[in-house]
Amino acid sequence: MNDEQLLRYSRQIMLPEVDMEGQQKLAAARVLIVGMGGLGSPAAMYLAAGGVGQLVLADDDLVELSNLQRQIVHGSSDIGRPKVESAAARLRELNPDTRITTLQHRLDQDALIQQLLQVDLVLDGTDNFTTRFAINAACVAAGRPLVSGAAIRLEGQIAVFRPDLPDHPCYACLFPPGTTEDQRLNCSENGVLAPVVGVIGSLQAVEAMRLITGFGPDTTTWLTLWDARTGDWQRVRVPKDPGCPVCGTRQGNA
Amino acid sequence: MRIRVKLFASLSELMPDGVKPHEGFELDVAEDTTPTQLIQRLKVPDGLAHLVMINGEYVPPSRREQPVLSEGDVFAVWPPVAGG
Numbered sequence: 001m002n003d004e005q006l007l008r009y010s011r012q013i014m015l016p017e018v019d020m021e022g023q024q025k026l027a028a029a030r031v032l033i034v035g036m037g038g039l040g041s042p043a044a045m046y047l048a049a050g051g052v053g054q055l056v057l058a059d060d061d062l063v064e065l066s067n068l069q070r071q072i073v074h075g076s077s078d079i080g081r082p083k084v085e086s087a088a089a090r091l092r093e094l095n096p097d098t099r100i101t102t103l104q105h106r107l108d109q110d111a112l113i114q115q116l117l118q119v120d121l122v123l124d125g126t127d128n129f130t131t132r133f134a135i136n137a138a139c140v141a142a143g144r145p146l147v148s149g150a151a152i153r154l155e156g157q158i159a160v161f162r163p164d165l166p167d168h169p170c171y172a173c174l175f176p177p178g179t180t181e182d183q184r185l186n187c188s189e190n191g192v193l194a195p196v197v198g199v200i201g202s203l204q205a206v207e208a209m210r211l212i213t214g215f216g217p218d219t220t221t222w223l224t225l226w227d228a229r230t231g232d233w234q235r236v237r238v239p240k241d242p243g244c245p246v247c248g249t250r251q252g253n254a
Numbered sequence: 255m256r257i258r259v260k261l262f263a264s265l266s267e268l269m270p271d272g273v274k275p276h277e278g279f280e281l282d283v284a285e286d287t288t289p290t291q292l293i294q295r296l297k298v299p300d301g302l303a304h305l306v307m308i309n310g311e312y313v314p315p316s317r318r319e320q321p322v323l324s325e326g327d328v329f330a331v332w333p334p335v336a337g338g
Contacts, residue, residue: 022263038338124338128336149338152337153263173314190337197337227263227276229266234330236305237312
C-alpha cells in the first residue's frame with residue numbers, strides 16, 4: 001500500500017476491527033454485485049470508496065429518469081446509458097484503485113456459477129424473487145456467501161447466507177421457491193422511499209466488509225427486518241431446512 | 255386462549271384502528287388454531303403472509319398447518335420484500 005492509499009483509507013485502518021490487515025484483505029477481495037439499482041448503488045459506492053479491490057457489476061437495464069430518485073450511483077446525464085456503464089464510470093471516479101468489470105447481459109445458471117467461482121462473495125440487489133432464487137441456487141452450487149438485501153415501500157430486509165459453511169441455511173430455507181408470487185412486488189409497482197434502499201444497500205456493504213475482513217466472527221444467519229413506517233427493527237434467526245429443495249440433505253441433495 | 259398479533263409494514267393496515275405494529279393487539283383463538291387459519295382470519299391476502307414468527311422465532315411453511323400456538327404467544331407476520 002502506498003502513501004496515498006494509506007491516507008485514503010486511514011480512517012478505516014484506524015479501526016482495530018479493520019487495521020492494515022483488514023484493509024489489505026479488502027484490497028484483495030472480489031465482489032459480485034447483481035443489480036445496479038437502489039440497493040446496488042450505495043453498496044457499490046461504499047465498497048469502492050472503502051477499498052474493495054475488484055467489483056463485478058451485473059445488470060442488463062438502462063438508466064431511466066424514474067430510477068434517479070433512489071439509484072444514486074447514476075446521474076441525470078446517464079439517462080439511456082447501460083446501468084453497469086454509468087455505475088462503472090462513477091465508481092472509477094470515486095476510487096481509481098478499485099478494478100471494475102461489467103456484465104451487461106443476463107446470465108444463465110451455468111454462467112452465473114462460473115462468475116461466482118471467480119469472486120469471494122455476492123451481493124444481491126435485484127428486484128424480483130425469480131432472480132433471487134437463481135442467485136441463491138448458484139451460491140449454493142459454487143459455495144459462496146450471499147449478502148441478500150431487499151427493500152420496497154417503507155420496508156427493508158437484510159440477511160447473510162453462508163452456503164460455503166456446513167449446516168448453514170440458504171435463502172430458499174427461508175423463502176421456499178414457488179411459494180411467492182413475483183408480481184406487484186417491485187418498486188415500480190409499489191413505490192419506495194428513496195433512503196430506504198440506501199439504508200439496506202449500505203448495510204449490505206457493511207456485511208460484505210465484515211465477511212471480507214473477518215470482524216464479527218458470528219456466522220449465525222439472522223434475517224433483519226426494518227419497518228421504516230414505525231422505525232421498528234427486528235431480527236429473527238434463520239434455521240437450516242433439512243428438506244430445502246436447494247440446499248437440503250433429506251432427499252440426498254448435495 | 256389469548257394471543258397477541260402483530261402485523262408489520264404494509265400489513266399493519268389490517269389491524270384494528272390505532273394499533274401500532276410493534277404493540278399489536280390481543281385476540282382470542284381456539285387452542286388448535288394453526289398459523290394458516292389465523293392468517294386467513296386476519297384477512298392477510300394470499301401470498302402476503304411471507305414471514306411468520308411466533309415469539310420472534312421463524313415458523314417455516316411446513317409448520318404453518320400445525321397447531322403450534324400457545325396461550326400468551328406473540329404472532330407476527332411480515333409481507334414479502336423483493337425490490338431493489
